[in-house]
Amino acid sequence: MNEVVVRNNVKVIGEGERTLMLAHGFGCDQSMWKYILPAFEPHYRIVLFDYVGSGRSDLSAYTSERYSSLDGYMQDVLDIMEALQLQDVIFIGHSVSSMIGMLASIQRPDYFEQLIMIGPSARYLNGDGYVGGFDKSDVTELLAMMEMNFAGWASFLAPIAMNNPELPKLTKELERSFISTDPGITREFAEVTFFSDCRNELSRVTVPVLIMQCSDDSIVPIAAGEYLHKHLHNSTFRLMEAKGHYPHISHPEETITIIQEYLK
Template sequence: MTVNVLKRNNVKVLGTGSRTMVLAHGFGCDQDMWRFIVPGFADDYRIVLFDYVGSGNSQLDCYDSHKYNDLQGYAQDVLDIMEALDVRDAIFVGHSVSSMIGMLASIRAPHHFSRIVMLGPSPCYVNDMPNYYGGFERTDIDELLQMMQMNFIGWASYLAPIVMNSDRRELTEELEKSFCSRDPHIARQFAEVTFYSDCREDLDSASIPTLILQCSEDSIAPVEVGHYLHSHLKNSTLRQMTAKGHYPHLSHPAETTVLIKEYLAANG
């Protein structure tokens, strides 16, 4: 059976520019999370939005627990979308785990990418001391996954305010609602794949120039992670944001837009 990739991933194409910008959402989210960012780029770029299978309005019947038991399964979907739209030399903007998904995709097919923007990225969430601080002990993640399995709604209401880290209650409520709208089994597998992933060995293979946007007071990707990425990822630029939390494209869209535009203007 031939899969219609554009329907599978609920792909939307906006904007009027000649260059393509692909916006990839993070765990527990969907393409609507980019709505405050899109207007700043729509006049200059063809913007591609999509939902990972299991998120948003993607086709749930296309979910394959074996395929999506690894970030490479999601990277393949990114490449499928780019092939379907004949995308070349795109600017890929990935939030959170999508930063690594985009990087993995770029290693496999670099011709699709010209620049990567990583928003709150982490190559590994688990501490590997004394040489690496990811922000979590493995037991922390075990407990988080157990909470998801035992009380999915309770997990969402517990995590949303911590990771949003914003005084704007409506954003926290939106994130909690987004978490709760997911299929619990799919969400738990995506969380497990995300938080147990380790892309540190892949960094040496990445060649696409990259902007790392490091958020302040980010409970998911601490400052040490941003510096680690910058020191191990060639052709990378690190910018420290004043935005707090893990969702600056929601809480601080103006700063996010400005930093991306400054980077692209300075780097062709």
């Protein structure tokens, strides 16, 4: 089997002419797409994968060096696209994967047809008049918490990130996802994610972008979504009724509808 297919636990499913690539976010893996998958499987060829270090990827392929910035994760995306000879991909990225896909599209615009960003953020930190939602001390505390008590961190962050207290099963699912990852790798991924700053890249994006912004997202404030919309010239902004940072899990119907409307 192609090394990249094994390394990134790549799956190819679904029927159709057009290709969807679904890229999970921090602390998650491809299983997080399960609620929206059935709507797209009959109509699209779908590529699923886990970033190295996440899910059932090959952990031995992880090096702190390669994954010390979003570029390493971007390279995973490009490696998979190359291995499967993908082109004209509709890339759906959740959270930090929105930026990872965006960076990949700057590198190889020929691989991409559209970018669909679920809960994206060009920068998580506040500063210089920019509202990212986190102060540096918040992130430092989160990282320290991960180091001291990984399970405690997972049960602390999951309900905040999910932000749908009426759906405790989903919060538990997210917590389990967090906790099932390698603590060292996850901490490094958190650091890379929360300290990333893609604002200077936005003007280089050429493919059309859909920005899906949740209405009460504890990770990404609306200002961060609006910032993206303002700086991505070919972008569409959709404010969702869905609350929290995981609309594809907590509000699959709305997520499906908005994506379908955009792809029409």
